[in-house]
Amino acid sequence: MEGKRGNGDNSGSEDTSRTGSADTSREKDREADLLESDLTRRGFLEGTGAALVVAGVPTLGTAEISPATVVAQEPAAVPQTTIRVTVNGNRERVEVEDRWTLNELLRDHFGLTGSKIGCNRGECGACTVLLDGEPVYSCSTLAVWADGREIVTVEGLEDDGDVSPLQQAFMDHNAPQCGFCTPGQLMTATALLERNPRPTTAEVREAMVGNLCRCSNYNAIVEAVLAAAGSPGGAA
Ligand code: FES
Numbered sequence: 001m002e003g004k005r006g007n008g009d010n011s012g013s014e015d016t017s018r019t020g021s022a023d024t025s026r027e028k029d030r031e032a033d034l035l036e037s038d039l040t041r042r043g044f045l046e047g048t049g050a051a052l053v054v055a056g057v058p059t060l061g062t063a064e065i066s067p068a069t070v071v072a073q074e075p076a077a078v079p080q081t082t083i084r085v086t087v088n089g090n091r092e093r094v095e096v097e098d099r100w101t102l103n104e105l106l107r108d109h110f111g112l113t114g115s116k117i118g119c120n121r122g123e124c125g126a127c128t129v130l131l132d133g134e135p136v137y138s139c140s141t142l143a144v145w146a147d148g149r150e151i152v153t154v155e156g157l158e159d160d161g162d163v164s165p166l167q168q169a170f171m172d173h174n175a176p177q178c179g180f181c182t183p184g185q186l187m188t189a190t191a192l193l194e195r196n197p198r199p200t201t202a203e204v205r206e207a208m209v210g211n212l213c214r215c216s217n218y219n220a221i222v223e224a225v226l227a228a229a230g231s232p233g234g235a236a
């Protein structure tokens with residue numbers, strides 16, 4: 001009996017031992033499952049994260065503007081032309097880019113900064129210079145178009161350090177307020193007086209219509225032009 005019990009106990013012990021083994025085995029299996037599942041989840045998260053990072057990177061034109069492509073690009077050659085101009089009585093031979101405006105040539109390359117840039121699109125007249133005696137907007141005239149021609153800027157109005165009678169009249173009549181439009185006004189008025197030395201008030205106003213004055217000092221400007229002409233003025 002005892003033996004049996006013992007056996008039974010032993011059997012019980014063996015059963016218990018087998019049960020313990022089975023439990024241990026299951027635990028190991030579970031740990032392995034968890035480990036595998038953890039690895040799988042980590043792998044998934046890492047993979048997904050990488051995918052999200054990749055997805056979050058802007059891909060605009062990646063293929064077209066790779067660094068290798070940028071390095072390989074040569075700046076496009078800018079067409080250039082050699083022109084000959086007379087500027088305020090001085091003959092000049094100069095190489096210009098075909099895209100330069102006359103104003104760029106005068107201001108940036110000859111240092112004649114009298115002509116101003118107001119609108120830069122042919123509306124205000126601040127950039128006016130004379131081209132073969134005619135007032136033109138230098139912001140809207142290509143430098144190559146001046147080839148072989150004569151240019152006069154506001155710097156060319158003085159004579160041996162003396163201002164012209166028109167410039168003096170502008171000062172006498174307070175025609176410049178801020179003065180920004182004044183060089184352009186002077187050039188247009190100079191051209192007018194060259195072709196019409198005794199203009200009427202209406203003729204002055206008509207001739208100056210392409211030169212805006214943001215200070216609205218138009219009456220003084222017209223008075224100055226009439227004074228320079230020695231003209232009595234009048235509406236007609
Ligand atoms: S700057 Fe040339 S017209 Fe205004």
Ligand code: FES
Pocket residue numbers: 175176177178179180181182212213214215216217
């Ligand atoms: S004086 Fe100022 S814009 Fe004419």
